[in-house]
Amino acid sequence: MARLELVDITKHYKQGAETVKAVDGVSLSFESGDFASVVGRSGSGKTTLLDVAGLLLRPTSGRVVIGSDDTGRLSDSRLAELRGRRIGFVFQEYNLLPALDLLANVMLPLRYTRANGDGRRRALELLDAVGLADRARHRPGELSGGQQQRGAIARALINQPDVILLDEPTGAVDSDTAAELMTLLETLNSESGVTVILVTHDAELASRTKRQIRLKDGRVLSDEALVPAALTAVG
């Protein structure tokens, strides 16, 4: 069973008299452990596709299936619950709450979902996994951009989601930090098997994923497996 399946997704917007087709008939399937990037020029529909996949946006037509749950007929409340339990988000602008320390930020999704187990212990483990165990009591204003983004990644994983969606996660950090974040994502993907879908402008970062989906004008232009850079270097 696919972890996440997008079935013939379209998303249209009305702009005055015109209809803009942000996503136009996209069907994609993501398995457990997939590490995919979605690339394309501005306006290609990458972010809209991510929002639909993350249940933040209802498609004009088509279905989003997470595991065995067809989300098409769910209420807004059920969608929110599903988002909290099965999807992790990482945004370009970190979006950590300034009034909470890092540990509380990582635990934020637990506030809204009926999670089992010791959330605090899991949050501390995640902070350790992302190298921020010693920063648990720091507020976001006391952390660097890279640290905040690593904290956001830990938050995205707190509920052991089926998939994490990242929208330009390295857009607000320098290139060295961006490379560190990608290494972290690679490690988490390989160790935990979480499905990672990454929207990015950065071709170099996209080349580090295992699958690259290229969009143009709301449609899939290509969807190809990538050979790891180490193997091509050897070849």
Added chain:
Amino acid sequence: MHGMEILRNLARRRLRTTLTVSGIVIGIFAFTVMGGVAEHVNAILAGGVTYEGSSINVRAAGDGRSLLTLQQVAALRAVPGVEMVTPSITVAAGGPSRFASPDDIIQSADPGVNRYSAFHLSLVAGREVMPDEHGVVALGTQVAQDLNAHLGDTVYLPIRPKQPAPSFTNHPFTVVGLYSRTRTEPDAFAWVGLSDAQRALQATFPVAIRDKIDASTLVQSATVYGPKGAAITRLDKLADRINKTFPAMHADRPSDIVSQFKTGGEIFSLIAVGAALLALVIGGLSVVNTMLMAITERTREIGLKRAVGARTRHIVREVVTESAVIGLIGGLAGYSLGLIAATVLNSTLASAAGGEIFYITPLLTGISIGLAVALGAFAGLIPSWRAARLDPVTALRSQ
């Protein structure tokens, strides 16, 4: 939502939060102070209701200025249903005029009424005065304070005014008893024997006739008691029976007197507290404004919360809780300031006002703080609904 998170969010805009909280502080301060006056008046009236509701006041029929004879008083004892009759004289005792408190009174004593009246007096020192005693007095707390009197002291009643009339006289009394605070009229009573009360009554007669009337056979009214614990409707019927039997006398129906007390109390409370509530509503509007601004500033945070699973009820709950905390902070501060002001005013004005003017009851405390929290929470409803309806995608990408 964590308490620290709320406080940190409020601290992000310190000046705005301070101004908003100040609106609630002012409103609750006014509510506490005015409520304290209303509670003081209500306590007096409540005592009156209890007292008047368990006895029947009988006076001479007509304009009420005529007096009763002791013979008429004695005749009342024969009316079926009457358990006890006591002659009553109430004369001004002098002393300072007060706001929202009764003036000092010389009252004829009859401790026997305690067996029948629902209103009981208790002593903190000494003993009661009996009707046939002379030259002794038992004091309520207000009079004792005005006279600075203690057990065993000699006091002079009526209290000499600053500029007494040429005919003014007063007489010495030994203080044999001190009553505990009742927060109602008896605090202002100086209880004396019947003959001393009659002498004080005679001193109020016009000078031209003062020495021509023998006050030793006269009283102003009689207080009639039915069986102990009798319902007010039963006493009303007894009053009707007295009126039918003695046309020269008039018995007031207790329910009429009680009704007047209650109406007076309600009107006073309405006026006193109504003004304060207006200030509070204005404070509440500032909370609405503040929370609307906060939601605009925290649009992305709300979008994030929606993205990680928050539903409408979560967002509403968080905004309303933060708003209620603003109310709580303002309520505690306003109540504290009101309590301090009431305490200071009570002590500085005690001698002029004859005791406390402001009565900060546990009920008033609970209502003051509860009202502030409820107002804050209510003020958060509109902003919370607006926050909950934010589109998460738009919210997340807002600047």
